[in-house]
Amino acid sequence: MMAFWSILANFDLTYPSWKFFALFLPVLAVLWQLSPAKWRRMLLLAADMVFFWSFSGILVVFLLYSSLLSFGIGLWLKKVGQRTDLKRKIKGKLKKKILIAGILLLLMPLIGLKYMDFIGLNLVRLSHLFHVGFDWKILNLAVPVGISYFTLEGISYLTDVYRESIEAEDDFLSIFLFFSFFPKLLEGPITRYGELSETLNVAKPISGENLAKGYQRILWGLFKKLVIADHLAPAVDILFQGNVLDGSLSLAAGVFFVFQQYMDFSGSIDIVIGAAGIFGVKLNENFRQPFFAKNVSDFWRRWHITLGTWLKDYVFYPVSVSKGLMKLTKRVKQLFGQNVSRLLAPSAALFCVWLCNGLWHGPRWTYIAYGLYHFSWIFLENLFGDSFSRFYKFIKLSESSLALRIFRGIKLFLIVMVGEMIFRADSLSFGLTLIWQIFTNFHWKVLIDGLGLLGMDVWDYWTAAAGLIIVLIVSILKERGYSIREKLMACPVPVRFAFWYAAIFIVIVFGAYGSGYDAAGMIYAKF
Amino acid sequence: MTICKGVLNSNVLFYKKLKMEVDMRDQILEILTEQRPDVDFNSETSLVTNGILESFDIVSIVAELDDTFDIEISPKELVAENFDSLDAIEAMVERLSEEE
Incomplete structure (x- = not known):
């Protein structure tokens, strides 16, 4: 059994490899057609796991963590939303706290695995500037494939549930399939639950077309x-x-x-x-x-x-209409007029967007510079x-x-x-x-x-x-x-x-x- | 006499509300036109869907609406359906004013 997993871990399933499109996909397609409709989603999940394991092995636990967390927090948000004993404003505040906690918990593995060395090394540089003794031992932690993609998908799921633009899913398999759907694991596109679930959970037989x-x-x-x-x-x-x-x-x-x-x-x-x-x-x-x-x-x-x-x-709009920025806009309008104030909120939000865009690509100053260049x-x-x-x-x-x-x-x-x-x-x-x-x-x-x-x-x-x-x-x-x-x-x-x-x-x-x-x-x- | 007074009061209220709505529409139109003088907001009905209003415009408009009508427009409201036309924006402002 162990041999199977180790062979799988060395099995190249990158999209342009023949093993992906001439072996993995056809085998899955045949099994899909042969399976009874009710088993197809389980089959797809098994395929997702095989695909993920071939790249990141046991790090699949992080995929499971994000799925479970999003599932649980989503249901919690739904439950709070349905409470009738709370006033609208109190309910809103409580939901916001849950959302923020959920987003932070979702970001933890991403920041911990991908950005800790970058943060640590830059703190060392900073400490040298101020002559403070600070040392950082490089961790070089393994990062699961697609973590930047499925973390963003988790954040969008929770935010959409919070905004009530989608309903929280109460079927964990649907959520896990959304996070782990193999075609988009490596390079996106970044999907939203509301859009993907429409076709992902139908699991219809494959048509010739x-x-x-x-x-x-x-x-x-x-x-x-x-x-x-x-x-x-x-x-x-x-x-x-x-x-x-x-x-x-x-x-x-x-x-x-x-x-x-x-x-x-x-x-x-x-x-x-x-x-x-x-x-x-x-x-x-x-x-x-x-x-x-x-x-x-x-x-x-x-x-x-x-x-x-x-x-x-999830960044530009929330930042630009945040209370603090709106207040600042009003103040700037009084001081410098509408032509200046009109640009303030969108420009500040735009800066955050491009900082996030740069950082999302990875923990490097070149990526941050790339983001700010486009900003x-x-x-x-x-x-x-x-x-x-x-x-x-x-x-x-x-x-x-x-x-x-x-x-x-x-x-x-x-x-x-x-x-x-x-x-x-x-x-x-x-x-x-x-x-x-x-x-x-x-x-x-x-x-x-x-x-x-x-x-x-x-x-x-x-x-x-x-x-x-x-x-x-x-x-x-x-x-x-x-x-x-x-x-x-x-x-x-x-x-x-x-x-x-x-x-x-x-x-x-x-x-x-x-x-x-x-x-x-x-x-x-x-x- | 009491009936006449009642009818008169309800008419006054109706016209007051109508005037407020007309004022509100005019004010929204003014905000929109200041932001984008090149757009005919009276006839366009797919402002966001057709890419006429961009996210930068929307945020500037939101800041002005927030200031003028003393309402709080949350990110949840920043969807195409609420900004596709003058009518849609007016309906959103009215709804949020009532909620405040």
């Missing part, structure tokens, strides 16, 4: 991940090794990493949504052509959408957004003109790229050095010579470039409301089969495999 659509989406994800992201991965690793580069190579590092990150994360999310879709479970989209956004604020409504909406609903851009956009629109009107440039769209696209790409360079660099100083080099030490010749030394041959560059062009064309069509898949569904069967076989062939032939290929290297799985 769901199976086909699910695998088509998985194939699209594999294309992005294996054909594009993993071809760029070796070059990105070399460029971000820590050596100070010529500006041209620093620029290449930024451009390659933006493409790698986008294709890696959105490709993985395609696989996740496809895998969930096979079992009739609908997950929210996490990307919507982000590089077609008109500005940074719009970009964040299209990139990692579920994190953005989570932060909006600065969005703050400036809110401050001067109208001025730009007025300027474009003044020079008679239509907002929908091609020239303006191209200008905005390049500007947005560069802004995002600089942020991603800070994000990817091992230290803040190295990230800033790379960016500085672009402006101060740029030589095209070094780029031409250097591209051959980045672990990618000409074939790899052409493959990644062709893949990106295909993604660009699909994105343009999607942005215009044209769905290639729907058009394909309307084609005769031989055409459809030929298309999908060709797609499978392309992924197999052009995907990045071999010694340099690391299936476990899913960028967002480590968060």
Whole structure:
């Protein structure tokens, strides 16, 4: 028995590995179809546990802890809400206390396992500044996969129950399934109980349409991940090794990493949504052509959408309408007028959102700097957004003109790229050095010579470039409301089969495999 | 005579309430227009759903509503249904004023 668990612990079930989509998923699908309807949820839970165990083994206790805690606190909130012997205000205060306690208890494992070393080491640095003796022994604790995702899901569940926008669930299996649903465990998307439970607990038999659509989406994800992201991965690793580069190579590092990150994360999310879709479970989209956004604020409504909406609903709104901030807004209005006070609450809340966004990615100053970098851009956009629109009107440039769209696209790409360079660099100083080099030490010749030394041959560059062009064309069509898949569904069967076989062939032939290929290297799985 | 007085009183109350509602609507409209002069709030009915009002706008509007009508708008109220139109905002302010 022990041997089984240890084999499982070394069984690679990352989404792009064949063991996931060609073994784990088909076996589960067959068992699902053979099981009586009432056993399907138990079967799904068993699959969730196998999946979780393959990454984090016994750390599954933390998943169980979050599920049990959310379940219990949810029921407690419901019970208090139903009490008729308490006045509305007293009841509200009691519920708030329970909610805060629940959130703190949910955050404890996340902070304890993931952030303690970071906090400890920074306290040591701080103590040196004030000449106080403080020491910290590095703990290097193991962190269960998906803890950042399922902790946020727990907080959203409790808050939604507190706000009475959903009812507390009294079936523990439903809650445990929500927390542990395997497709979204590693990289999200971050789900809400009210949305997921609608399809998760139905456990209907797999339909031919769901199976086909699910695998088509998985194939699209594999294309992005294996054909594009993993071809760029070796070059990105070399460029971000820590050596100070010529500006041209620093620029290449930024451009390659933006493409790698986008294709890696959105490709993985395609696989996740496809895998969930096979079992009739609908997950929210996490990307919507982000590089077609008109500005940074719009970009964040299209990139990692579920994190953005989570932060909006559970950080931005509560902070911005908090009593303290409202009082301060009134005071500022009296002192400086409405134009200043109007910006105060949303800007303060926005700062908290981006601090949380940075910290959520992990215990590193580069992530915090990345969050605050995006905060600065969005703050400036809110401050001067109208001025730009007025300027474009003044020079008679239509907002929908091609020239303006191209200008905005390049500007947005560069802004995002600089942020991603800070994000990817091992230290803040190295990230800033790379960016500085672009402006101060740029030589095209070094780029031409250097591209051959980045672990990618000409074939790899052409493959990644062709893949990106295909993604660009699909994105343009999607942005215009044209769905290639729907058009394909309307084609005769031989055409459809030929298309999908060709797609499978392309992924197999052009995907990045071999010694340099690391299936476990899913960028967002480590968060 | 007593009946006439009663009818008169109820009419006065009715018109007072009507005037308050008209005032409230005008004040809300003024707040909205100050925040977003480019939007026609009398005709738009999907302000949040269609992305016309963004979260930054909503929070600024909430701060003004809070100050003008002395109400407490909790995060629970910050949903599209309450901010999609002038009518929806007015209904929310009325409801919260009664709850206060």
